[in-house]
Amino acid sequence: MKATAKANTNIALIKYWGKRDENLFLPMNSSISITLDKFYTITTVEFKEKLDSDIFILNKNIESNSERDKVSRFLDRIRKRTGTNLHAEIISENKVPTAAGFASSASGFAALAAAASKSLNLDLDKKDISILARQGSGSASRSIYGGFVEWQKGIQKDGQDSFAKPLLSEKDWNISILSVVVASKEKNVSSREGMKRTIETSPFYSGWLSTVEKDLVMVREAINAQDFERLGEVVEGNALKMHATMLGAEPPVLYWQSGTMEVIHYIQSLRLSGIPVYLTIDAGPNVKVLCLPTDEKRIYESLLSLPSVKEVITCHPGEGITYL
Ligand code: DP6
Numbered sequence: 001m002k003a004t005a006k007a008n009t010n011i012a013l014i015k016y017w018g019k020r021d022e023n024l025f026l027p028m029n030s031s032i033s034i035t036l037d038k039f040y041t042i043t044t045v046e047f048k049e050k051l052d053s054d055i056f057i058l059n060k061n062i063e064s065n066s067e068r069d070k071v072s073r074f075l076d077r078i079r080k081r082t083g084t085n086l087h088a089e090i091i092s093e094n095k096v097p098t099a100a101g102f103a104s105s106a107s108g109f110a111a112l113a114a115a116a117s118k119s120l121n122l123d124l125d126k127k128d129i130s131i132l133a134r135q136g137s138g139s140a141s142r143s144i145y146g147g148f149v150e151w152q153k154g155i156q157k158d159g160q161d162s163f164a165k166p167l168l169s170e171k172d173w174n175i176s177i178l179s180v181v182v183a184s185k186e187k188n189v190s191s192r193e194g195m196k197r198t199i200e201t202s203p204f205y206s207g208w209l210s211t212v213e214k215d216l217v218m219v220r221e222a223i224n225a226q227d228f229e230r231l232g233e234v235v236e237g238n239a240l241k242m243h244a245t246m247l248g249a250e251p252p253v254l255y256w257q258s259g260t261m262e263v264i265h266y267i268q269s270l271r272l273s274g275i276p277v278y279l280t281i282d283a284g285p286n287v288k289v290l291c292l293p294t295d296e297k298r299i300y301e302s303l304l305s306l307p308s309v310k311e312v313i314t315c316h317p318g319e320g321i322t323y324l
Pocket residue numbers: 011012014015016017025031103105136137138139140191192282283
């Protein structure tokens with residue numbers, strides 16, 4: 001009745017932006033990501049007799065708010081499936097600095113899905129864990145595998161064909177991902193709210209959907225060929241297109257700060273000087289820079305010298321879920 005799992009977070013190369021089913025977390029488009037080696041969640045789940053409700057302890061704090069409710073709602077799906085009405089104690093250690101702008105929901109729900117299903121002896125394979133993790137947070141479906149991963153959107157109504165698949169192991173291709181933290185004051189709109197508003201109100205959303213398939217084909221090919229420049233060009237274009245689509249929403253969903261713009265211009269100028277370096281941005285102001293390991297050190301140092309850059313954290317492709 002007790003199990004512990006570890007999952008790393010991931011960064012999307014081709015973005016998931018928009019759901020076709022909010023309850024089952026079914027996406028409008030497929031997405032591709034890299035699982036990272038630095039930021040992770042370790043979660044222990046123990047189903048116990050005599051508990052009146054779930055207890056969620058995150059980084060040693062007892063959570064009694066919406067975070068606890070999200071975890072409980074997720075466990076309800078597993079309780080329904082197994083027929084148990086036991087409650088659980090969930091102890092999570094989250095090593096995803098929120099300031100670094102990585103969504104902790106990806107590693108959080110991947111670790112929770114793996115630990116909870118194992119603690120109830122569900123004996124799920126990775127595909128089924130991906131389907132389960134997806135129902136906590138869409139991007140969590142991809143953190144089940146290491147390296148380069150695709151979450152195929154699927155077409156079925158029940159979501160049984162909407163899960164992640166590994167494209168290339170972390171051992172086969174090493175690239176560098178620098179997480180650039182910029183100064184920011186404003187509170188972000190959550191991805192969940194931002195994508196809903198974009199689908200409902202942005203006239204550009206149909207343009208996003210009509211080109212994302214082509215981006216997916218090009219990124220799969222670039223990963224297969226380990227062609228960094230081809231990968232970087234499509235990845236940067238895809239991220240900028242997602243943000244342009246959000247800007248068309250009413251009211252606009254704007255995640256960028258002045259520091260975001262400073263880093264974008266700087267990376268583009270480095271590229272003009274002949275260095276293969278690209279960027280991507282999620283639902284926040286921070287920029288993730290992609291470069292080759294041979295250029296990692298000088299780019300890291302030069303980014304730190306920009307006035308609006310507060311911190312740079314270097315990551316590489318990492319492994320999928322493990323049980324401890
Ligand atoms: C911009 O997976 O956090 O990072 O499914 O509502 O929990 P929910 O959203 P979430 O959205 C991630 C959005 C993104 C792009 C991506 O990771 O693909």
